[in-house]
């Protein structure tokens with residue numbers, strides 16, 4: 001199912017390819033400068049998923065002590081629905097767990113059925129709603145707050 005795709009830490013050299021995936025995949029994409037700014041923050045890190053053809057997806061997260069927040073995740077549209085988003089998110093969960101992080105939080109547009117289904121499938125639960133949080137053409141959209149407790153070895 002995950003033929004040939006592997007996960008590694010993202011670097012500055014990946015930012016342009018990450019921004020291109022974001023532009024092709026997201027409803028309200030981060031700009032290249034948002035990727036650059038995010039990468040400059042000490043607390044922010046990224047994981048990228050790639051195969052021989054290049055970058056297939058990325059996840060950007062922020063770690064503060066024993067909590068982490070998923071800030072962004074995207075898979076190249078042509079490679080969606082092949083298990084890659086789940087592979088990437090599971091890799092992030094494993095990495096954070098090894099680092100002693102106990103909770104992974106995120107927020108997602110209420111209308112983003114694909115992302116919400118992915119998060120629920122990977123064990124995230126609903127924590128609440130931020131009403132009218134995101135801009136939408138012609139209106140606003142709620143943010144769902146979700147989280148997953150991570151199992152830290154005793």
Ligand SMILES: CC(C)(COP(=O)(O)OP(=O)(O)OC[C@H]1O[C@@H](n2cnc3c(N)ncnc32)[C@H](O)[C@@H]1OP(=O)(O)O)[C@@H](O)C(=O)NCCC(=O)NCCS
Nearest residue numbers: 025073074075080081082083084085086108114115117118
């Ligand atoms: C959300 C996203 C990362 C999922 O990546 P993906 O590689 O397509 O997801 P996977 O193939 O690993 O799917 C895993 C599970 O998530 C759920 N899922 C994923 N996409 C779905 C969709 N379009 N509709 C319904 N469920 C979906 C399913 O349960 C799926 O398992 P299944 O295929 O066995 O049914 C991808 O759709 C994406 O890049 N979206 C645009 C960017 C975005 O919205 N990011 C989230 C910001 S909060």
